[in-house]
Amino acid sequence: MSETLSAQNPVNLRLPDGSVRTFDGPVTGTTLAADIGPGLLKAALLVKVNGEAWDLSRPIEGDSDVAIITSRDKEEALDILRHDCAHIMAQAVQELFPGTQVTIGPNIEDGFFYDFARAKPFTEDDLPVIEERMREIVKRDLEVIREVWDRNEAIEHFKSIGEIYKAEIISDLPEGEPITVYRQGDWLDLCRGPHLPSTGKLGDAFKLTKVAGAYWRGDSSNEMLTRIYGTCWTDKKELKAYLHRIEEAEKRDHRKLGKEMDLFHLQEEAQGSVFWHPAGYVMYNELQDFIRARVTQFGYKEVKTPQLLDSKFWEQSGHWAKFRENMFVVPDEIPSIEEDAPIVTGSGKLMALKPMNCPAHIQIFKQGIKSYRDLPIRVAEMGVVHRNEAHGALHGLMRVRQMTQDDGHVFCREDQITEETIKFCELLSSVYRDLGFPDFRVLLATRPEKRDGTDESWDLAEQRLEDALKETGLEYGFAPGEGAFYGPKLEFHLKDAIGRTWQCGTLQLDPNMARNLGASYVAEDGSKQAPVMLHRAVLGTFERFLGIMIEHYAGRMPLWLAPTQVVVTPITSEADDYARSVYEKALAAGLRAELDLRNESIKYKVRDHSHKKVPAIFVVGGREAENNTVSIRRLGSNQQSVVDSPKAIEDLVAEAAKPDSTANA
RNA sequence: GCCGCCGUAGCUCAGUGGUAGAGCGCACCCUUGGUAAGGGUGAGGCCGGGAGUUCAAUUCUCCCCGGCGGCACCA
Numbered sequence: 001m002s003e004t005l006s007a008q009n010p011v012n013l014r015l016p017d018g019s020v021r022t023f024d025g026p027v028t029g030t031t032l033a034a035d036i037g038p039g040l041l042k043a044a045l046l047v048k049v050n051g052e053a054w055d056l057s058r059p060i061e062g063d064s065d066v067a068i069i070t071s072r073d074k075e076e077a078l079d080i081l082r083h084d085c086a087h088i089m090a091q092a093v094q095e096l097f098p099g100t101q102v103t104i105g106p107n108i109e110d111g112f113f114y115d116f117a118r119a120k121p122f123t124e125d126d127l128p129v130i131e132e133r134m135r136e137i138v139k140r141d142l143e144v145i146r147e148v149w150d151r152n153e154a155i156e157h158f159k160s161i162g163e164i165y166k167a168e169i170i171s172d173l174p175e176g177e178p179i180t181v182y183r184q185g186d187w188l189d190l191c192r193g194p195h196l197p198s199t200g201k202l203g204d205a206f207k208l209t210k211v212a213g214a215y216w217r218g219d220s221s222n223e224m225l226t227r228i229y230g231t232c233w234t235d236k237k238e239l240k241a242y243l244h245r246i247e248e249a250e251k252r253d254h255r256k257l258g259k260e261m262d263l264f265h266l267q268e269e270a271q272g273s274v275f276w277h278p279a280g281y282v283m284y285n286e287l288q289d290f291i292r293a294r295v296t297q298f299g300y301k302e303v304k305t306p307q308l309l310d311s312k313f314w315e316q317s318g319h320w321a322k323f324r325e326n327m328f329v330v331p332d333e334i335p336s337i338e339e340d341a342p343i344v345t346g347s348g349k350l351m352a353l354k355p356m357n358c359p360a361h362i363q364i365f366k367q368g369i370k371s372y373r374d375l376p377i378r379v380a381e382m383g384v385v386h387r388n389e390a391h392g393a394l395h396g397l398m399r400v401r402q403m404t405q406d407d408g409h410v411f412c413r414e415d416q417i418t419e420e421t422i423k424f425c426e427l428l429s430s431v432y433r434d435l436g437f438p439d440f441r442v443l444l445a446t447r448p449e450k451r452d453g454t455d456e457s458w459d460l461a462e463q464r465l466e467d468a469l470k471e472t473g474l475e476y477g478f479a480p481g482e483g484a485f486y487g488p489k490l491e492f493h494l495k496d497a498i499g500r501t502w503q504c505g506t507l508q509l510d511p512n513m514a515r516n517l518g519a520s521y522v523a524e525d526g527s528k529q530a531p532v533m534l535h536r537a538v539l540g541t542f543e544r545f546l547g548i549m550i551e552h553y554a555g556r557m558p559l560w561l562a563p564t565q566v567v568v569t570p571i572t573s574e575a576d577d578y579a580r581s582v583y584e585k586a587l588a589a590g591l592r593a594e595l596d597l598r599n600e601s602i603k604y605k606v607r608d609h610s611h612k613k614v615p616a617i618f619v620v621g622g623r624e625a626e627n628n629t630v631s632i633r634r635l636g637s638n639q640q641s642v643v644d645s646p647k648a649i650e651d652l653v654a655e656a657a658k659p660d661s662t663a664n665a
Numbered sequence: 666g667c668c669g670c671c672g673u674a675g676c677u678c679a680g681u682g683g684u685a686g687a688g689c690g691c692a693c694c695c696u697u698g699g700u701a702a703g704g705g706u707g708a709g710g711c712c713g714g715g716a717g718u719u720c721a722a723u724u725c726u727c728c729c730c731g732g733c734g735g736c737a738c739c740a
Binding site: 113121122123124125210211212213214215218219220221224225226227229259260266267268271326385387389390391392393394395398399400403405502503504505506537539540541543544545570571572573574599600601602603604605606607608609610611617619621622623631633638639640 | 666667668669670676696697698699700701702703713730731732733734735736737738739740
């Protein structure tokens with residue numbers, strides 16, 4: 001199967017165990033594997049040559065460090081299996097649906113996708129058919145052959161067979177880059193590789209999962225392609241485990257739990273705005289109390305500002321020009337009720353529901369004269385903002401149109417930026433730690449293409465933020481070009497139960513807005529200076545953060561956040577009075593307690609409250625009444641423990657304290 | 666906003682060109698049961714909205730609205 005090569009200089013290949021094998025001339029990975037042993041030859045998927053993944057059929061021409069990769073080398077194996085799976089899917093699609101063009105098909109976490117151009121998009125119903133054809137192609141065990149093509153010939157070839165997207169991709173590759181094409185049977189695709197030696201090596205641990213629309217090159221002004229997602233593993237057991245994982249993740253979807261636990265609902269008459277139910281609002285308020293205390297501790301003063309503001313503020317802030325389509329605009333006028341008299345009263349001005357709090361905070365800053373000695377001034381607000389989001393973007397609590405930010409603005413001097421950024425990172429880290437998210441990702445979002453300010457000012461701003469990040473010791477990455485038009489930002493990302501990441505916390509450095517809205521302070525030399533603003537939020541919004549927390553804890557909230565902390569319930573009605581007395585003591589101790597006197601079996605009541613995710617159930621019967629004890633059943637355990645009732649309450653009260661890692665830090 | 670799918674009882678879902686069904690939940694009755702469903706009876710639906718085809722539409726077609734999965738956008 002590998003090429004026969006004429007003997008030239010000897011080639012020495014060093015294996016991972018340090019041993020060296022010498023060949024007369026260039027040698028392929030296949031030959032090397034065969035030389036080592038038939039078992040390895042059978043298991044071999046690709047070869048790593050000096051750390052680079054190569055096809056087994058590609059001749060190794062000089063002395064190298066090599067390693068034969070098999071399915072036991074998970075990471076490398078999954079990479080190549082998934083990529084081959086995408087290719088085999090593309091072949092299946094083109095066999096079944098002639099005229100469909102291929103575009104790109106990369107690996108993603110847990111699988112792969114391939115984008116196709118086809119007049120009639122695929123539907124879920126097509127997936128089993130495509131999958132069946134894929135299995136057939138695997139069975140054909142087609143040899144996969146790597147070919148290096150001339151760039152122009154490649155472009156011509158793909159154009160001639162109607163693959164305009166592929167031709168476009170090649171045209172965009174830098175000159176001089178080798179154009180490699182992989183052929184399996186009579187199907188071929190442009191690809192960097194490497195690939196499996198034959199389709200049969202793929203195995204059967206794959207599944208097509210969903211179809212979706214996706215824009216060509218991720219640009220919404222381009223045409224929409226049809227994307228098929230799949231997952232692929234080294235064996236069936238892993239595939240099954242993955243599918244099970246997805247199923248489990250879906251069970252903790254906050255929209256599902258929100259319904260089951262009676263936390264909130266959404267309805268179309270207030271699309272994208274949350275109706276918080278009593279249970280959900282307990283969580284909301286507890287979280288708000290928590291962040292309010294923490295923010296105060298870090299030197300912020302809380303304010304409350306108007307919802308409706310004159311459009312002139314938004315013009316000055318730049319939002320009118322850049323954010324207008326996302327704003328709810330409200331004319332200040334009252335149309336007449338009478339049909340034939342369209343008289344309008346009011347100022348006729350345009351108002352807008354605030355999509356951000358910054359201009360309002362600047363108004364507070366502007367009251368009175370500020371000295372450089374007053375800075376930094378840290379303003380916080382549980383700011384209710386409205387944004388008219390694209391309808392397709394709305395998603396439970398994660399993406400809404402009315403949201404409450406734990407917003408804040410730091411007005412400071414330029415020389416205070418780094419210090420204030422460090423302080424914010426400390427605040428945010430303490431909050432995330434206390435809320436159960438010690439691991440989060442920080443990205444430094446740098447200058448976008450369209451931006452205000454000079455390159456020098458951006459150099460400085462980005463440097464200040466990066467200096468701060470270095471100082472904090474947080475690990476960070478970059479999001480090139482993702483900064484706001486006015487300045488760079490830090491993005492803090494959390495991952496949800498099904499692997500999607502959400503940006504929550506943010507810090508945005510803004511040297512301009514305060515000036516644009518006429519804010520200034522008196523500097524040491526008596527001159528008027530505009531303060532720098534740091535727009536920042538720790539949780540981001542209460543809506544999204546609670547959505548993430550519900551999923552993170554699968555509804556089993558820590559005691560301090562649980563809507564109902566304990567249910568007291570008797571086994572028979574004979575213990576009703578005792579149950580009531582325990583319940584009243586729990587209430588008096590400050591616990592969110594409920595009393596369940598329903599005439600139902602204890603089994604039923606335990607099941608019911610467990611479903612509702614109540615963290616603790618105090619079951620009481622004759623024995624408990626006699627000894628002044630309770631039988632405690634904690635959520636997630638099928639064990640009970642009998643404890644003196646005052647102690648049981650005391651323990652829960654202690655456990656229900658808000659977390660505070662800053663207290664003894 | 667774009668592509669695809671979906672919309673039947675409070676919830677989860679069957680189903681049919683002749684105006685509907687299950688389980689859970691709910692109400693009432695029986696049951697007093699030691700830790701994830703004790704039993705019975707009953708109420709509850711303009712089958713998302715509008716138009717069209719048809720003798721007849723919840724069912725077929727079109728439009729709208731909403732939900733879901735992605736894309737784009739974003740906290």
